[in-house]
Amino acid sequence: MSMTSRLPAALLDSPFMRACRREPTTYTPVWLMRQAGRYMESYRRMRARVSFLELCKTPALAAEVTVDAVERLGVDAAIIFADILLILEPMGMQLEFSAGDGPLLHNPLRTAADVERLQEVDAAESLSFVMQAIRATRAALAPNVPLIGFAGAPFTLASYMIEGGSSRQYTRTKQFMYTQPQVWHALMALLARNAAHYLNTQAAAGAQAVQLFDSWVGNLSPADYRTFVLPHSREVIVSTTPGVPVLHFGTGTNALLELMREAGGDVIGVDFRVELDNAWQRLGDVGIQGNLDPAVLVAERPYIRQRVREILRQADGRSGHVFNLGHGILPTTPVDNVRALVDDVHELSTREPS
Ligand code: CP3
Numbered sequence: 001m002s003m004t005s006r007l008p009a010a011l012l013d014s015p016f017m018r019a020c021r022r023e024p025t026t027y028t029p030v031w032l033m034r035q036a037g038r039y040m041e042s043y044r045r046m047r048a049r050v051s052f053l054e055l056c057k058t059p060a061l062a063a064e065v066t067v068d069a070v071e072r073l074g075v076d077a078a079i080i081f082a083d084i085l086l087i088l089e090p091m092g093m094q095l096e097f098s099a100g101d102g103p104l105l106h107n108p109l110r111t112a113a114d115v116e117r118l119q120e121v122d123a124a125e126s127l128s129f130v131m132q133a134i135r136a137t138r139a140a141l142a143p144n145v146p147l148i149g150f151a152g153a154p155f156t157l158a159s160y161m162i163e164g165g166s167s168r169q170y171t172r173t174k175q176f177m178y179t180q181p182q183v184w185h186a187l188m189a190l191l192a193r194n195a196a197h198y199l200n201t202q203a204a205a206g207a208q209a210v211q212l213f214d215s216w217v218g219n220l221s222p223a224d225y226r227t228f229v230l231p232h233s234r235e236v237i238v239s240t241t242p243g244v245p246v247l248h249f250g251t252g253t254n255a256l257l258e259l260m261r262e263a264g265g266d267v268i269g270v271d272f273r274v275e276l277d278n279a280w281q282r283l284g285d286v287g288i289q290g291n292l293d294p295a296v297l298v299a300e301r302p303y304i305r306q307r308v309r310e311i312l313r314q315a316d317g318r319s320g321h322v323f324n325l326g327h328g329i330l331p332t333t334p335v336d337n338v339r340a341l342v343d344d345v346h347e348l349s350t351r352e353p354s
Contacts, residue, residue: 012333019319019322022266022286022287025319026350026351027346031148032329033328034329035075036065037329039329039331039333039338043068043069045328060136063081063137076145076146078137080134084156084157088160089126090119090127091190109176110162138206146208147207149203150208151236152213154188156216156217158184161183174224188229188271200241200244206266208245209239209244209247209250210245212233212246213249215250216250216251217229217255218253220256233248233260234262238264247266248260248267248269254274255277257283268288271327276311287321291326292323292325294329294333297333304337308323309344309348323349325347
């Protein structure tokens with residue numbers, strides 16, 4: 001029996017799950033990357049009491065933040081409150097979220113020996129707080145709202161491990177892959193095994209779909225993506241539990257879309273640097289997620305509505321569109337604009353059931 005057939009009908013037939021399978025929906029489902037975050041007053045109040053890592057590691061609080069965002073916004077899916085970098089701790093990396101500099105890895109990878117020291121992760125044990133948060137969230141969410149689990153894709157995680165934090169040019173990452181290709185591939189293979197196992201553990205704990213975040217992969221040339229990344233992203237995706245849709249997301253990927261499609265995924269996430277209709281025309285029979293520029297949400301309400309209309313026009317009623325931003329919500333975004341966006345998407349996309 002597949003995973004899907006065991007899901008309650010309310011979840012199985014939800015607009016988001018239907019769109020992941022490219023089935024028709026009565027309106028276009030919408031959720032937003034970073035829908036729970038600093039732009040929300042309730043989140044800032046929570047963060048005044050606990051650090052970001054503590055929040056991620058306290059299942060009751062992570063579940064509260066996840067569900068709170070869904071209820072305030074009226075979105076069609078929840079995403080578990082966590083971070084792509086959490087898996088790096090049990091792998092052996094020293095992770096810190098600093099207030100000023102963003103994420104820091106205090107023991108960045110330099111040599112083959114550094115990579116050999118890294119651990120396989122037993123997610124049920126080392127990331128049990130994520131699984132508990134998923135179970136608590138699933139129990140608290142409305143029965144028709146799917147919960148999305150997620151993991152960082154091998155390239156994006158490797159870049160943090162090698163650079164020691166965020167980067168602009170990815171010089172050290174590229175130097176690593178060009179000068180120590182065998183070590184690079186060993187690192188990527190380990191990240192792929194860990195990510196697949198982590199995603200499947202999240203699905204078993206109660207996530208109905210999973211998103212693979214390859215946020216920074218757009219910094220690579222197509223040839224380098226094919227050689228150094230594609231086999232490993234594909235390995236993650238082919239190893240996921242059948243029946244659990246995979247959303248495969250990246251930014252700056254205009255030159256890589258066909259290759260990302262080749263790597264796999266039921267839905268390909270695109271950012272705002274590509275036209276949605278152009279992306280879909282190139283990708284063919286696959287779902288598309290995106291792709292409003294998050295900066296539009298700091299503009300005025302009628303303008304937001306106009307931009308929603310434009311994206312829906314490009315999607316042209318095709319089955320398999322999941323409305324989202326091209327990247328995460330910006331911290332200065334007014335919550336009322338996000339709520340209005342969700343309403344606009346629902347209202348402007350409503351169609352008769354066929
Ligand atoms: O989308 C959601 O609401 C779920 C939660 C979520 C977070 N991070 C919470 C978070 C998800 C899905 C992520 C994924 C993530 N984390 C990515 C991929 C998505 C993307 O944005 O491209 C990346 C690259 C990270 C790494 C990361 N985590 C960075 C670079 C930062 C610092 C930048 C920032 O926005 O503060 C974080 C911290 C982080 N992750 C915060 C949140 C809500 C802010 C923490 C805080 O100060 O409260």
